[in-house]
Amino acid sequence: MKHQNPIPTVHLYGQKDPGVTPDLLHCEPLIIRSREHKFKIKPHRHHGLSQIFYLKRGHGEANIDGDPTTVKAPCLIVIGEMCIHDFIWSSDVAGTVLSVANPLLESIEKALIKEQPVIRATVIMTVRREQSQLESILDLIHSEYNHAPADSRALVLSSLIQLLAIWLERNAPAKVNTASQQSRSAEYFNQFISLINRDFNSHRKVESYACELGITAPYLNSVCQQLVEKSALQMVHERVLLEAKRSLIYTVQNISEIAYGLGFTDPAYFTRFFRRLTGLSPKQFREKQAADNGIRPAGS
Numbered sequence: 001m002k003h004q005n006p007i008p009t010v011h012l013y014g015q016k017d018p019g020v021t022p023d024l025l026h027c028e029p030l031i032i033r034s035r036e037h038k039f040k041i042k043p044h045r046h047h048g049l050s051q052i053f054y055l056k057r058g059h060g061e062a063n064i065d066g067d068p069t070t071v072k073a074p075c076l077i078v079i080g081e082m083c084i085h086d087f088i089w090s091s092d093v094a095g096t097v098l099s100v101a102n103p104l105l106e107s108i109e110k111a112l113i114k115e116q117p118v119i120r121a122t123v124i125m126t127v128r129r130e131q132s133q134l135e136s137i138l139d140l141i142h143s144e145y146n147h148a149p150a151d152s153r154a155l156v157l158s159s160l161i162q163l164l165a166i167w168l169e170r171n172a173p174a175k176v177n178t179a180s181q182q183s184r185s186a187e188y189f190n191q192f193i194s195l196i197n198r199d200f201n202s203h204r205k206v207e208s209y210a211c212e213l214g215i216t217a218p219y220l221n222s223v224c225q226q227l228v229e230k231s232a233l234q235m236v237h238e239r240v241l242l243e244a245k246r247s248l249i250y251t252v253q254n255i256s257e258i259a260y261g262l263g264f265t266d267p268a269y270f271t272r273f274f275r276r277l278t279g280l281s282p283k284q285f286r287e288k289q290a291a292d293n294g295i296r297p298a299g300s
Helices: 030-036 102-112 131-147 150-171 184-202 206-212 219-227 233-248 254-260 268-278 284-293
Strands: 024-029 040-046 050-055 057-062 069-074 077-080 084-090 095-103 123-126
Touching: 024 030, 024 131, 030 050, 030 084, 030 206, 050 102, 050 123, 050 131, 050 268, 050 284, 057 077, 057 206, 069 077, 077 219, 084 268, 095 102, 095 131, 095 150, 095 233, 102 150, 123 233, 184 219, 184 233, 206 233, 219 233, 233 254, 233 268, 254 268, 254 284
Parallel strands: none
Antiparallel strands: 024 095, 040 084, 050 077, 050 095, 057 069, 057 084, 077 123
């Protein structure tokens, strides 16, 4: 399917891309964003995450990487990173949408000892067998995401997503094509993101990443600009910032420990880096997050 305008790369559909966030998972009812956009979701793609749609009721027309298809409940749709997709849903649509960030997906790969599990593929599957089991898992995820206390929420959600990944491995069609249908640019981009996730605390130069990919730094920059309208260096900095935010929110490490753990040789440099990207010092960010969540700040 040809698109005259550039396909937007977004975090969540209908929201301006805020860059990476500390959350590894987003969970919401399918009806919310569908109704907000009059049940027509225009072509778009996501970087840094995969999405899982469970269609419990209703039907729709999907176009996934140029392949149009009709989907009917009950079915499960997995959308891999950078896969272009759009939907036209029926007005009675009901179900769940999960957005799962790459670091959580990578932990699942390690746990399953599988290079590309179904949860990172792009696949549409009818759900007949084990439907009640799937719905139980999704109900648990929804409840934990919306109601659980912050101190245990991340660990439980990670375990539940692993359980969902195992359900997918057991119930997906035998011949799932886990090689995503993507352009060469998207392939380079996804490989670059994998390298950043592996080496973000080593402060590698963009030229070093490009060399490992077998391309030039200017070409890597053009790929990033083409797909997400950011430079390669911005992508690296965003990943470092993401890890910094997670450490500030979810650990009791002091700021110096976080700085050294992220590869900074001087905590003052880390503070300048963090303030430049967020407008807040690490201490201010931690205090604000604690105040917003009604908890006492962790280490400072």
